Amino acid sequence: MHLRDYHTRHGAQVAPDGIPLQYHAPEVEYRAALSQAILLDRSHEGRIALTGADRAALIQRMSTHEIEQLAIGVGTPTLFLTPNGRIIDRVLVYRDTPDSLLMITGPGRGGAVADYLRRNIFFRDQVTLTDQSASTAQFSLHGPTSDAILESIAPGISALAPLHGQSIAITGGSVWVARRKSYSGPHWLIVTPSNQAETVWGAIMTAGASHGLLAAGSLTFNTLRICAGRPGVGRELTADHIPLELGLWDEVSFQKGCYTGQEIIARMESRNKLAKTLVTLQPESPITPPADIFAQGKRIGTLTSSVTAPDGVNYALGLVKVSHAVIGQSVMIGTIPTTITGLPGVQPPNLAQED
DSSP states (O other): OOOHHHHHHTTOEEOTTSOEEESSOHHHHHHHHHHSEEEEEOTTEEEEEEESTTHHHHHHHHBSSOOTTOOTTBEEEEEEEOTTSOEEEEEEEEEEETTEEEEEEEETOHHHHHHHHHHTOOTTOOOEEEEOTTTEEEEEEESTTHHHHHHHHSTTGGGOOTTBEEEEEETTEEEEEEEOOOSSSOEEEEEEEGGGHHHHHHHHHHHHGGGTEEEOOHHHHHHHHHHHTOOOBTTTBSTTOOGGGGTBGGGSOSSSOOOTTHHHHHHHHHHTEESEEEEEEEESSOOOSSEEEEETTEEEEEEEEEEEOTTSOEEEEEEEEGGGOOTTOEEEETTEEEEEEEOOSBOOTTOEEOO
16 A cells, blocks of 8 residues: 555655655755755565564575674665676665564565565575565655654654664554665655554654655655665666675675675675776766766766756766776766766775776
8 A cells, every 4th residue: 555645635746656756846855855854755665574583594695794693673784686696686674673674675676575585485494574565655754854853753763873773653653763874864764554654644744844844756866866876776786787886895794604696796805806886977968878988989887877956967877897987087978078976885995997
C-alpha cells in the first residue's frame, strides 16, 4: 500500500509506481532541501525483515561488509555482488531489535533482493525472511532543519550518530527512525506501517511547519544524489561495475571471511589498481547519459548520470580511467566541454592506474 491518492490530493505529480515526482516547482523544492528541509516518500525502496539465529550469518557470507557484530540500533551499508564482483544491489542493514535485522534495498529492488536471499538460504539455516515492502511505507527527511524537526517529535533523537537508529512514537504508533549518510545535509530514514503512513506523514509535516519543511519528489532527490556524487540504482549501481570503482571502499570489509565476489575484490585491493573510477563532472550544457567521455580525442570513460539543477548548473557523474581522474581536468562529452570536479565517496590512498 502506498500513498498515491494522498499525494495526488495534495498536488503532487505522481509516477506510475505511486512515488511523487514533484510537489512544488523544482526551484522551490531544491531551495528547501539546501536551506530548510524536505520530506520525500521513498516507499519504492525495499524493506526486508530477517529473523532467526542465522539471520546475520546469511548476510555475512553473501555481502561485502561486517554484519554479525552489529550492535542493537546500529546499521551498515553492504553490497551484494555476483561471483565476478559486479553489483547486484547496495543495501542498508540495521539491527533494529535484539532478534531481527531490517534491510533497506535500492529503489525497485526489494522483490529481487528477497528472491536472491531466499535462493541462498541453506537447508539447516535458521532464517525467516519477510518482504515488508507492501506492509510498510518509507520516508526520507532531508535538509539542515531536519534534526530540529525530529527533535520536536522525539527529544534526544538528533543525538543519534550516522547509521544509528531507534524506534520512536509518532501519533501513538511505533516508527523506526535512523540517520543515513548525508547528501548535502542531515538525512533521515523513517519506516512506518502502511496503515498509519498518512498519519505519520501528516504529523511530520505539521512538526516541520515552523522549520520550513516542504513535501518534495524524487526529481529533487535525484538532483541531490548527483550533486553529492552518490551512485544510483540503474546508473552506477549496475552489473557493469564493482564497488571499488564507485568510491565505496568504506562499504567493503577487507578483513572478514569469504563472501560472494570476494576473490575479485581482494585482488583489486591487494594490487591497489583499478581501470576506472567514479568522478563528478560539470558540463557546460545539459547532456543525456549514457555518453562517451573523451580527453585529447581518446575515449576515457562513460557519462552515467546527469542533471541540470534549478539554479541552472549542470551536474553529472561518470566513470573514467584512473589516469584521467584529475580534479580540474577538461574533457569532452560529445561536443560539450566538461570539467572533472571531484572524486566522490571514499578513495584509497595512492590508487594506481591499471596497466
